[in-house]
Amino acid sequence: METQFSSSTADTKQYIWAKHLRRCLTLSSSIAMSDLLAVIMVASLPWSTTITSIFSALFVLSVCPRIRIEELIDLVRRSRSGFAVGLFALALLGTLWATDVPLADRLRGVNPTLKFLMMPLLLYHFRKSSRTVWILWAFLGSCTALLVLSWVTVLVPTLTPTASLQPGVPVKNYIDQSQSFALCAVVLAWPILELIRSQRVSLAILLLALSIAFLLNLSFVVLARTALVYVPIMLFFFAVFYLPRSIFYGAIVCFLFLVGSAWLGSSTLRDRTNSILLEYSKYSVSNEITSAGMRLEFWRKSLASFREAPVLGHGTGSVQMVFDRAAQGQTGLAAQSISNPHNQTLSVAVQWGLIGCTMLFTMWLGQLALFRGPGFYPWLGFIVIVQNIVSSLFNSHLFDFVPGWIYVIGVSLAAGMILQRADRTFQI
Structure with missing residues (x-):
């Protein structure tokens, strides 16, 4: 009798362990599939809007079946990503009071915020995955391939894929390319420093x-003028946070020397910088249409429309309507209209007023606070947000495809890894 009972107990334990093992293997395989989809999604980001969209949808389908709602809610709270979801909810609600805006325009206004649901x-x-480094290598490798092709099309302009693209910009546009290249260049500063400290000089030299x-591509091939602002700020934050004070001032002097050398050697850098001053002077003394002048005019009109509806704004998708109305009966610059004011805060303010701006800045500041402390992932999350905040002074980069996805993926990956390591430490 005792023998039968012991055998039965052993069989039950064996069954439980086998069931647990099968569940773990199934979960592991589903996580691996999600990792693969995320790799393709990230690798395609600098190249193709369509491929990124398709694989982001497949990624959602692969993750949803294994979600535990209580755990998801806890992670959203700890990561402050609820404010990103809140921006989407506000955009959806904003369609209700955009009564003067056609339904199609309202839905198009919601579309740029859909990516926030991915966070x-x-x-x-990422909090459960052990392969997040694949995502990092995928993005770096993809940008490196684009870098090589960029240099090739500069040296052989006839290889530029289409007539609408300039040599050095083989796909998409120079703003997205500059955003990706600058992020790679600056993020690599942390592993380079750590490799030097651990005396792995060969790999450090390769990454350097x-x-x-x-950076040379940005200086000599093609450069988004916004990068003239955010690249120095990003590098300054790295120097402040990670360089020993004994070499901090020497690094500043070295940086200024390199900037001066690039300025003297690169007509691209000089032309892009001088064009800002030239276009601003034309705006201030005449009604001539220039890129900088148009941006300043859009900001002026955005502020005027914000004063008309300061609390709730004009509703989702209302920017084009507001600008069209302001352009009526005008000439020159004042007659220009657009659906994007080229400033993230103003884009939010026009559509959703102070409520939207409060949610936007709460998201930025709350997530910045998450990335305090040493380590690669705090550095990654912090610098992705800094780049987005600074570049959003001159563009609506949260709503643009490539910069917006860089923010969503970069912040989510960094936050997921930080929470993963925090949970492991707590368990120990």
Whole structure:
């Protein structure tokens, strides 16, 4: 009798362990599939809007079946990503009071915020994944391939894929390319420093050469003028947070020397910088249409429309309507209209007023606070947000495709890894 009972107990334990093992293997395989989809999604980001969209949808389908709602809610709270979801909810609600805006325009206004719904799902996945480094290598490798092709099309302009693209910009546009190249160049600063400290000099030199290649492309091939602002700020934050004070001032002097050398050697850098001053002077003394002048005019009109509806704004998708109305009966610059004011805060303010601006800045500041402390992932999350905040002074980069996805993926990955390590430490 005792023998039968012991055998039965052993069989039950064996069954439980086998069931647990099968569940773990199934979960592991589903996480691996999500990792693969995320790799393709991230690798395609600098190249193709369509491929990124398709694989982001497949990623959602792969993650949703294994989500535990209580765990997801806890992660959203800890990562402050609820404010990103809140921006989407506000955009959806904003369609209700945009009564003067056609329905199609209202739905188009919601579309740029859809990516914010991905943040909790990406966070949920990255917190459990052991392969997040694949995502980092995928983006770096993809940008490196684009860097090589950029240099090739400069040297052989006839290889530029279409007539609508300029040599050095083989796909998409120079703003997205500059955003990606600058992020890679600056993010690499942390592993380079750590490799030097651990005396792995060969790999450090290789990554340093790659970082310099990205910066040289920005200096000598093609440069978004916004990068003239955010690249120095990003590098300054790295120097402040990570360089010993004994070499901090020397690094500043070295940086200024390199900037001066690039200025003297690069007509691209000089032309892009001088064009800002030239266009601003034309705006201030005449009605001539220039890029900088148009941006300043859009900001002026945005502030005027914000004063008309300061609390709730004009509703989702209302920017084009507001600008069309302001352009009526005008000439020159004042007659220009657009659906994007080229400033993230103003884009939010026009559509959703103070409520939207409060949610936007709460999201930025709340997530910045998450990335305090040493380590690569705090550095990654912090610098992705800094780049987005600074570049959003001159563009609506949260709502633009490539910069917006860089923010969503970069912040989610960094936050997921930080929470993963925090949970492991707590368990120990």
